[in-house]
Amino acid sequence: MKLITVEAHFQPSKLDSAEQHISDQADTVRAMPGCKHYAFYRDPSGERLAIIQHWEDMKTFDAYRSSPTFAALGQGLAPMMASPPVTKVAEIDSI
Numbered sequence: 001m002k003l004i005t006v007e008a009h010f011q012p013s014k015l016d017s018a019e020q021h022i023s024d025q026a027d028t029v030r031a032m033p034g035c036k037h038y039a040f041y042r043d044p045s046g047e048r049l050a051i052i053q054h055w056e057d058m059k060t061f062d063a064y065r066s067s068p069t070f071a072a073l074g075q076g077l078a079p080m081m082a083s084p085p086v087t088k089v090a091e092i093d094s095i
Contacts, residue, residue: 001036002061003090006051014080015042018049021076028069029053034060036094047082054092061089 010018022040029038034056041050055061064070 001092001094002053002055002058003092004051004053004055004061005088005090006053006085007048008051008077008085009048009082010080011082012047015046015049018077018080021080022049022051022073025069025073029064032060032064032067032069035064058089 008018019040019042026038026040029035035053036056037052037054039052041052042048043050053061055064
């Protein structure tokens, strides 16, 4: 299984809008084939959001990344970001 974390730093005045944009897309992402978990969290600093995702494998994650949902998410979030997001991918065992 793949564990993908994305940390994004936003302009403080845009954080609520960014969180809402992710929330609006979350159920669509969760319903995609291979998505085992998709959740997002606000950093206590009030400037960052983290997205934690579990995907069955890299093939299903890549399908998500090439989807219209991913494109819409990126197009909506990019103008609100203070810096490019940091994405990390790890291989994990399911327990």
